Amino acid sequence: MTALLEVEDLRVAYGKIEAVKGISFSVEAGQIVTLIGTNGAGKTTTLRTLSGLLKPVGGRILFDGQPLTGVPAHKIVSLGLAHSPEGRHIFPRLTITENLLLGAYLRNDKAGIEKDVQRAYDLFPILGERRKQAAGTLSGGEQQMLAMGRALMSQPKLLMLDEPSMGLSPIMMQKIMETIVELKAAGTTILLVEQNAQAALSLADQGHVMEVGKVVLSGTGADLLHDESVRKAYLGED
Numbered sequence: 001m002t003a004l005l006e007v008e009d010l011r012v013a014y015g016k017i018e019a020v021k022g023i024s025f026s027v028e029a030g031q032i033v034t035l036i037g038t039n040g041a042g043k044t045t046t047l048r049t050l051s052g053l054l055k056p057v058g059g060r061i062l063f064d065g066q067p068l069t070g071v072p073a074h075k076i077v078s079l080g081l082a083h084s085p086e087g088r089h090i091f092p093r094l095t096i097t098e099n100l101l102l103g104a105y106l107r108n109d110k111a112g113i114e115k116d117v118q119r120a121y122d123l124f125p126i127l128g129e130r131r132k133q134a135a136g137t138l139s140g141g142e143q144q145m146l147a148m149g150r151a152l153m154s155q156p157k158l159l160m161l162d163e164p165s166m167g168l169s170p171i172m173m174q175k176i177m178e179t180i181v182e183l184k185a186a187g188t189t190i191l192l193v194e195q196n197a198q199a200a201l202s203l204a205d206q207g208h209v210m211e212v213g214k215v216v217l218s219g220t221g222a223d224l225l226h227d228e229s230v231r232k233a234y235l236g237e238d
């Protein structure tokens with residue numbers, strides 16, 4: 001079986017500095033796959049490259065059997081790969097509904113778009129309650145929900161989430177993690193980048209540990225959660 005996403009020996013550099021040094025991993029349809037690792041490991045760089053925002057210096061990316069190298073970012077969205085970026089990047093002056101609609105900018109099926117806006121409100125009721133308010137009035141956690149809702153508006157086959165738990169209260173984080181599991185149950189494949197290794201590995205089918213631009217360990221979420229080196233380095237155990 002071919003995976004939905006296959007990354008082979010991917011290399012990405014900022015000028016002379018190689019931030020991603022030849023990583024390989026795959027994401028099977030229907031799975032949650034997580035990339036964990038400390039600051040600067042290259043996780044965000046990897047997602048930005050998969051989205052077409054950065055150009056790799058080497059390696060291969062296959063999405064749904066199609067090579068992504070050299071494909072522009074908007075085309076990548078239309079192929080079914082959506083990105084909810086780190087730091088959220090919502091539009092603070094636009095309303096919540098307007099922000100959601102921006103996620104559907106490549107679609108023109110009006111009825112389907114309306115249905116998906118409703119689905120975002122069902123997933124995150126706070127967004128529905130405040131739909132006419134400027135998105136900048138939302139709390140950090142609510143903005144994270146909006147960013148996820150907006151990414152879903154492109155009806156992605158693969159949803160990439162960059163640190164969805166960043167800066168959230170434990171309750172908000174729990175809510176986001178539950179939503180990720182719900183999205184998987186509804187058929188969305190997810191690539192999750194997280195610094196919160198405990199939360200990410202608890203729900204991931206597969207995980208990859210990144211350190212300074214390389215994948216140093218891979219396994220099922222459960223295996224990594226019980227791995228002694230992971231527990232020491234990422235789960236704060238002695």
Ligand code: ATP
Pocket residue numbers: 014017019037038039040041042043044045046086195
């Ligand atoms: P974090 O969780 O802190 O975002 P990360 O694993 O996502 O970490 P990246 O953001 O991908 O890591 O960064 C990987 C390396 O690339 C780091 O050393 C970082 O300083 C460097 N880097 C990231 N963006 C740029 C840039 N625009 N120009 C130069 N170097 C960069």
